[in-house]
Amino acid sequence: MANVTMPQLGETVADGTVTKWFKKVGDVVVKGEPLFEVSTDKVDMEIPAQTDGVLSAILVAEGVTVDVGTTLAIIGTSPEDPLTSAPRVVGTTPVSASSTVKSARDANETSNQLSPVVRRLLEEHRLRADQIVGSGPMGRVTRGDVEAYVAAQGQSPAPNASTSMSPVVRRLVNDHHLDVASLKGTGPNGQLTHHDVENAISESAISRGNTRSGDETIPFTKARRLTAEHMVRSKATSAHTLMVKEVDYEHVEEHRRHHGAAFKEREGYTLTYLPYVALAVLDALRAFPQINASVGHDELVVHHDLNLGIAVDLDGDGLVVPVIHQADQFDLWAMARQIRELATRAKKKKLNVDDVTGGTFTITNPGPFGTFLTGAVIYQPQIAILATDGVTRKPVVVTSPTGEESIVIHSAGLLALTFDHRAIDGAAAARFLNHVTAQLNGRDWTDEH
Numbered sequence: 001m002a003n004v005t006m007p008q009l010g011e012t013v014a015d016g017t018v019t020k021w022f023k024k025v026g027d028v029v030v031k032g033e034p035l036f037e038v039s040t041d042k043v044d045m046e047i048p049a050q051t052d053g054v055l056s057a058i059l060v061a062e063g064v065t066v067d068v069g070t071t072l073a074i075i076g077t078s079p080e081d082p083l084t085s086a087p088r089v090v091g092t093t094p095v096s097a098s099s100t101v102k103s104a105r106d107a108n109e110t111s112n113q114l115s116p117v118v119r120r121l122l123e124e125h126r127l128r129a130d131q132i133v134g135s136g137p138m139g140r141v142t143r144g145d146v147e148a149y150v151a152a153q154g155q156s157p158a159p160n161a162s163t164s165m166s167p168v169v170r171r172l173v174n175d176h177h178l179d180v181a182s183l184k185g186t187g188p189n190g191q192l193t194h195h196d197v198e199n200a201i202s203e204s205a206i207s208r209g210n211t212r213s214g215d216e217t218i219p220f221t222k223a224r225r226l227t228a229e230h231m232v233r234s235k236a237t238s239a240h241t242l243m244v245k246e247v248d249y250e251h252v253e254e255h256r257r258h259h260g261a262a263f264k265e266r267e268g269y270t271l272t273y274l275p276y277v278a279l280a281v282l283d284a285l286r287a288f289p290q291i292n293a294s295v296g297h298d299e300l301v302v303h304h305d306l307n308l309g310i311a312v313d314l315d316g317d318g319l320v321v322p323v324i325h326q327a328d329q330f331d332l333w334a335m336a337r338q339i340r341e342l343a344t345r346a347k348k349k350k351l352n353v354d355d356v357t358g359g360t361f362t363i364t365n366p367g368p369f370g371t372f373l374t375g376a377v378i379y380q381p382q383i384a385i386l387a388t389d390g391v392t393r394k395p396v397v398v399t400s401p402t403g404e405e406s407i408v409i410h411s412a413g414l415l416a417l418t419f420d421h422r423a424i425d426g427a428a429a430a431r432f433l434n435h436v437t438a439q440l441n442g443r444d445w446t447d448e449h
Contacts, residue, residue: 291361
């Protein structure tokens with residue numbers, strides 16, 4: 001027997017909404033096949049089964065938002081498997097193991113016989129399916145059955161039907177004294193989601209701010225609140241130290257000028273500096289493996305896999321860090337495609353669990369916005385993060401093979417390494433940063449064609 005729980009889909013994600021079950025109670029489940037779909041503030045993804053078996057019970061229905069770690073379902077070796085523990089059914093008090101499975105199975109079977117329209121009508125009128133005689137195949141309750149029952153009872157939809165809201169959403173609504181009737185839900189069957197409510201809270205605050213002079217108060221969204229908590233925790237955990245080095249990008253620029261047009265015609269987007277930086281970082285991580293690490297209990301855990309995280313801005317709605325696993329296997333062109341593909345899926349909330357876990361080192365790239373210097377916050381539990389700032393044309397001093405110096409115009413910019421001084425000393429960080437810059441300035445990029 002195995003419990004299916006709400007996964008942790010990112011460091012700053014505290015809960016998720018079950019948007020779809022791909023199996024029903026009694027179905028055979030194969031490890032690796034999609035079991036359910038979950039939506040969070042940052043990603044929407046299909047979650048695969050972690051074991052073979054039979055789906056014995058579904059404890060959290062579609063459209064319900066629960067905390068990370070909550071038991072969603074039970075997978076056994078047969079539909080009649082006894083439980084050795086007594087999980088909670090969301091929204092109820094604990095009951096015995098056998099009755100939990102039976103009630104969950106009965107509720108799921110009833111729910112699976114109803115169409116989404118029928119379920120919505122039942123919620124609106126606060127009815128149960130067993131109150132209505134079904135006229136559909138095998139006694140299934142249809143829309144007409146519900147409408148006829150409502151007409152006979154003289155009912156009208158219950159105002160502000162809170163029964164269709166998850167506990168998390170209901171708490172937000174109550175805390176901010178919102179009128180549910182004025183809100184439009186974007187969840188299954190028009191259900192209000194936590195994102196809907198947070199948007200309404202922000203819009204209400206902005207509206208209040210626009211009607212008066214002085215300060216404007218805009219409450220944090222959950223995504224912003226969780227990001228803030230992670231940043232504060234990171235600063236409280238790691239001894240953040242910033243080290244900066246200027247980079248001469250002229251060799252990179254020459255390669256981009258030579259191959260950029262063909263790349264854009266072939267791929268449909270611009271060849272940026274970021275994949276060059278990524279390859280230089282990976283080479284430096286091979287040379288200095290203690291940077292590709294995390295801090296354990298009074299120990300440094302060095303990771304042999306090079307899993308490179310790339311911070312992606314979700315158009316002002318927070319950050320997510322998708323991970324390029326085994327990143328050292330990619331050449332320049334494949335690296336550019338990997339970065340583009342992950343960033344595109346991140347913005348469309350199409351990342352899966354593997355995409356946002358397992359990172360060993362992170363690059364954040366504010367450079368396209370023309371930044372000068374960025375001191376990024378370390379993405380826990382990693383020990384370092386590299387910020388790539390804006391690249392500009394500027395005068396630089398170059399030395400010829402004969403030792404003569406001259407001033408020329410090159411493309412140059414800053415790389416800023418934030419590292420955890422608990423784990424490594426400044427000298428190690430300086431050597432790592434020097435290796436990255438030497439790669440960018442001195443590597444023979446003509447090999448990448």
